[in-house]
Amino acid sequence: xxxxxxxxxxxxxxxxxxxxxxxxxxxxxxxxxxxxxxxxxxxxxxxxxxxxxxxxxxxxxxxxxxxxxxxxxxxxxxxxxxxxxxxxxxxxxxxxxxxxxxxxxxxxxxxxxxxxxxxxxxxxxxxxxxxxxxxxxxxxxxxxxxxxxxxxxxxxxxxxxxxxxxxxxxxxxxxxxxxxxxxxxxxxxxxxxxxxxxxxxxxxxxxxxxxxxxxxxxxxxxxxxxxxxxxxxxxxxxxxxxxxxxxxxxxxxxxxxxxxxxxxxxxxxxxxxxxxxxxxxxxxxxxxxxxxxxxxxxxxxxxxxxxxxxxxxxxxxxxxxxxxxxxxxxxxxxxxxxxxxxxxxxxxxxxxxxxxxxxxxxxxxxxxxxxxxxxxxxxxxxxxxxxxxxxxxxxxxxxxxxxxxxxxxxxxxxxxxxxxxxxxxxxxxxxxxxxxxxxxxxxxxxxxxxxxxxxxxxxxxxxxxxxxxxxxxxxxxxxxxxxxxxxxxxxxxxxxxxxxxxxxxxxxxxxxxxxxxxx
Ligand SMILES: NC(=O)C1=CN([C@@H]2O[C@H](COP(=O)(O)OP(=O)(O)OC[C@H]3O[C@@H](n4cnc5c(N)ncnc54)[C@H](OP(=O)(O)O)[C@@H]3O)[C@@H](O)[C@H]2O)[C@@H](O)CC1
Ligand SMILES: Nc1ncnc2c1ncn2[C@@H]1O[C@H](COP(=O)(O)OP(=O)(O)O)[C@@H](O)[C@H]1O
Ligand SMILES: [K+]
Numbered sequence: 001x002x003x004x005x006x007x008x009x010x011x012x013x014x015x016x017x018x019x020x021x022x023x024x025x026x027x028x029x030x031x032x033x034x035x036x037x038x039x040x041x042x043x044x045x046x047x048x049x050x051x052x053x054x055x056x057x058x059x060x061x062x063x064x065x066x067x068x069x070x071x072x073x074x075x076x077x078x079x080x081x082x083x084x085x086x087x088x089x090x091x092x093x094x095x096x097x098x099x100x101x102x103x104x105x106x107x108x109x110x111x112x113x114x115x116x117x118x119x120x121x122x123x124x125x126x127x128x129x130x131x132x133x134x135x136x137x138x139x140x141x142x143x144x145x146x147x148x149x150x151x152x153x154x155x156x157x158x159x160x161x162x163x164x165x166x167x168x169x170x171x172x173x174x175x176x177x178x179x180x181x182x183x184x185x186x187x188x189x190x191x192x193x194x195x196x197x198x199x200x201x202x203x204x205x206x207x208x209x210x211x212x213x214x215x216x217x218x219x220x221x222x223x224x225x226x227x228x229x230x231x232x233x234x235x236x237x238x239x240x241x242x243x244x245x246x247x248x249x250x251x252x253x254x255x256x257x258x259x260x261x262x263x264x265x266x267x268x269x270x271x272x273x274x275x276x277x278x279x280x281x282x283x284x285x286x287x288x289x290x291x292x293x294x295x296x297x298x299x300x301x302x303x304x305x306x307x308x309x310x311x312x313x314x315x316x317x318x319x320x321x322x323x324x325x326x327x328x329x330x331x332x333x334x335x336x337x338x339x340x341x342x343x344x345x346x347x348x349x350x351x352x353x354x355x356x357x358x359x360x361x362x363x364x365x366x367x368x369x370x371x372x373x374x375x376x377x378x379x380x381x382x383x384x385x386x387x388x389x390x391x392x393x394x395x396x397x398x399x400x401x402x403x404x405x406x407x408x409x410x411x412x413x414x415x416x417x418x419x420x421x422x423x424x425x426x427x428x429x430x431x432x433x434x435x436x437x438x439x440x441x442x443x444x445x446x447x448x449x450x451x452x453x454x455x456x457x458x459x460x461x462x463x464x465x466x467x468x469x470x471x472x473x474x475x476x477x478x479x480x481x482x483x484x485x486x487x488x489x490x491x492x493x494x495x496x497x498x499x500x501x502x503x504x505x506x507x508x509x510x511x512x513x514x515x516x517x518x519x
Contacts, residue, residue, distance in 0.1 A: 001231070002217070003191045003224040003426070006132035006167045012187070012220070015213035027210065028058060028091050032065030034208040035159060035184050039066075040073060043124075051119055052079045052126040053149065054107065055163070056088040062159050063128025064095040068102045079107035080117065082129050084142050113144050119152040127156055127178045129163035132190070138164055143176040150179045158183040162201040165192055170390035177201045187212050191224045194415040194426045195391035224424040227466055233500055235463045237455065239275075248277030249319040249452025253445070255327045255352075256283035258307035261290045263326030263352070266438045266486050267445035268298045271322070273493040274449025274464070280318070284309055308333050312340035319452035320347040324354025325441045334360065341367035347451055348372040351444040352380070359383035365405055371457045372407040373447055377440060381411055395424060408461045410447075412440060416469070418461045425462045429469025433476040438486030443468045446493070471496030 004012065017024060050070060054063035060081065067079045079099065088096075100106050110116065119125060127149065129142070138146065146164050149156065156178060161167060164177035167190045171177060174197060183193070183202040187210055192198040225231070240247070251271050256264040264281050268291070271279050280299040281291055288302040303309055308330040314321065321344070327333060337357050341364055348369060350358065355376050358364050362384075376384060381394070385401050388394035394411070398419045402409045411417045414432070418425040446468055450460035468489065475492040476484050 001226040002222040012212040012216045015216040031210045036069040049123045055129040059131030061092040061095045064099045081107045125156040128159040131160040138176045155181045170392045232466045245277035250278040251276045251452040252318040252321045254282045254323040255325040256287045257328035260326030261287035263441045265294045266441040267325045269490045270442040270445025271449035274446040276449040310336045312336045322349040322448040324351040327353035349448045351375045355380040370406045375410040377412045427465045433481035433484035434472040442489045
């Protein structure tokens with residue numbers, strides 16, 4: 001799903017008006033109508049005081065149109081115009097008049113802190129103060145209004161965007177943003193809904209299709225995409241009946257150190273479960289028995305050194321090498337790692353301590369082969385690119401890194417973002433249960449397993465991240481968040497694949513039948 005910029009949405013707006021022969025006021029009525037339908041479907045006529053705060057631009061126009069529709073359906077509506085500027089939009093003014101013709105109680109004008117209404121605890125608040133047109137920090141008194149609404153702790157519905165949130169750049173003041181309970185966003189979600197600093201404001205996101213011009217939406221490329229099930233279904237490569245293990249490649253996992261062999265165990269199991277034809281691990285000698293016992297399906301090459309890898313001389317028979325899990329950052333390991341990079345020609349996935357070694361000597365980045373995959377969590381990323389000022393700056397720095405190595409960088413976390421040059425692929429699966437030691441090692445194994453089967457590196461990263469998260473979601477249904485451990489992600493990976501092609505909305509009857517059959 002494409003995430004459009006504010007400028008693109010305004011262009012889509014104009015394309016729709018031109019191609020459908022409608023005006024912006026018609027489009028506003030459509031948007032407000034969709035918001036009304038959604039709210040009416042939840043309330044079903046239930047009478048609660050509805051407090052609508054409207055700005056003076058088109059977001060405010062949406063708010064007034066919504067207010068009129070709710071009044072027509074006999075809801076208890078109280079509207080306020082937040083008069084932060086005299087520069088009112090045309091569509092706002094039209095809806096202001098329409099509202100006044102509908103209601104005896106006209107919208108109250110708010111011009112300063114003294115005008116703020118008390119908000120009853122049982123009120124439903126609608127935030128239509130600012131939308132995608134916000135382009136500078138809020139005036140002090142408008143910020144106070146946002147704080148006043150947030151402090152009311154009432155259920156708050158943001159129209160299009162929580163007011164105060166910037167769409168295409170960093171939000172300058174995180175105290176001046178509406179904390180929405182639900183965000184009714186038009187046509188497509190906005191990038192900051194998925195970034196760590198701002199995601200908490202938009203909460204439950206409902207995308208309302210207001211029918212913007214289909215051609216414009218299809219043909220306009222976006223920097224950011226939200227990766228959902230239909231996107232990854234297209235990525236899956238079915239297996240041929242006459243395929244054999246040689247068809248699906250040979251992966252090498254290089255890593256482990258004394259006390260950290262588990263990381264390699266998790267990565268190699270995940271790699272196998274992702275579908276690699278063959279896997280080999282290259283580990284310090286002390287891990288030999290551990291690996292052979294824990295993963296009989298994997299081959300093991302034990303290095304001479306007992307506790308840390310020093311010599312990384314590996315053959316070139318592998319389709320991909322994952323390096324770094326449990327590796328450690330011993331001085332001798334660093335030397336061997338450098339020597340390895342100087343001669344290696346195989347596709348690489350670099351994680352954990354391999355990233356820390358790269359951060360210790362950034363010159364090593366120049367030795368990476370084209371199209372490698374780096375999978376840093378935010379701490380590892382910071383060591384590689386330096387401190388960032390905000391989420392947008394983090395993305396900019398990651399884009400520079402991706403371009404400089406001509407490879408893929410996966411920023412792990414909630415809504416993992418895979419960055420390739422200046423494209424962002426935002427993952428929609430996963431849960432806080434996955435914040436547990438070793439779950440990153442599993443991801444490394446999955447991505448490597450996909451690469452050796454023939455997925456290109458970008459697809460392997462985007463698809464692998466999605467699968468890892470959806471597997472975590474399936475596992476959590478059985479384990480709950482607290483009890484999920486990294487090994488569960490391996491156990492459920494098969495379910496993750498199977499669910500790729502299962503409908504999410506299993507009808508009750510079918511679910512019942514399944515239960516009956518399994519009894
Ligand atoms: N295709 C679509 O997407 C559709 C969009 N629709 C709706 O329109 C919304 C966008 O409306 P919008 O462009 O009028 O901007 P909005 O957010 O109401 O802001 C109002 C104005 O405030 C100003 N301003 C900015 N910052 C400020 C500040 N800090 N303090 C004071 N003033 C500030 C700035 O004007 P300026 O002063 O810069 O000239 C800005 O223009 C969109 O979110 C959606 O709800 C739907 O109706 C139909 C389909
Ligand atoms: N709150 C969360 N929501 C979704 N995914 C998460 C969350 N927390 C962690 N994860 C995922 O779990 C993995 C953790 O990786 P990492 O920090 O490298 O763990 P480790 O080094 O212990 O293996 C990443 O893929 C990350 O995206
Ligand atoms: K809003």
